[in-house]
Amino acid sequence: MSEQKNSMGMDEKTASWFAYVLAILSAIIVLVSEKDNKTVRTHAWQSLVMGCFFVAVMIILGILSAIFMPNPLVNPMAYLYGPPFMVVIFGIISWIAGVVWVVLTIMCILKALQGDIFKVPVIYDKVQNFK
Numbered sequence: 001m002s003e004q005k006n007s008m009g010m011d012e013k014t015a016s017w018f019a020y021v022l023a024i025l026s027a028i029i030v031l032v033s034e035k036d037n038k039t040v041r042t043h044a045w046q047s048l049v050m051g052c053f054f055v056a057v058m059i060i061l062g063i064l065s066a067i068f069m070p071n072p073l074v075n076p077m078a079y080l081y082g083p084p085f086m087v088v089i090f091g092i093i094s095w096i097a098g099v100v101w102v103v104l105t106i107m108c109i110l111k112a113l114q115g116d117i118f119k120v121p122v123i124y125d126k127v128q129n130f131k
Contacts, residue, residue: 023051
C-alpha cells in the first residue's frame with residue numbers, strides 16, 4: 001500500500017481501518033473524503049453495507065419481538081410465567097447478531113491494519129459493484 005494521504009490527511013491503511021470504527025458514520029466520512037483509492041473505498045463500502053444490514057436485522061427483530069409481546073391490558077396474567085418464548089428467542093438472536101457483527105468488524109479492522117481486506121462472504125461480492 002502506498003503512503004499517499006487523502007483529503008483528510010490519512011494514509012491508505014488508516015483510512016481503511018477507520019472506515020470500520022464507527023460503522024455507518026465513519027464509512028460515509030471515508031466515502032465522501034476518498035474519491036480515488038479503490039481499496040479504501042472497498043473497505044468503506046463493506047463497512048457501510050455491514051452496518052446497514054446489522055441495523056436492519058435489529059429493527060426486524062425488534063418489530064417481531066414487539067408483535068409477540070403479550071398485552072397486559074388485554075390479559076393481566078400475561079407476565080405471570082415470565083416473558084413469552086418467542087420474545088426470548090428473538091432476544092437471543094439479537095445478541096448473537098450483535099456478537100457476529102462485532103467479531104466481523106474486528107476481523108476487518110485487523111486485516112485493514114495489515115494492508116489487506118477481509119472479504120465478508122456475501123457483502124464483499126456486492127460491494128465490488130459499488131466502486
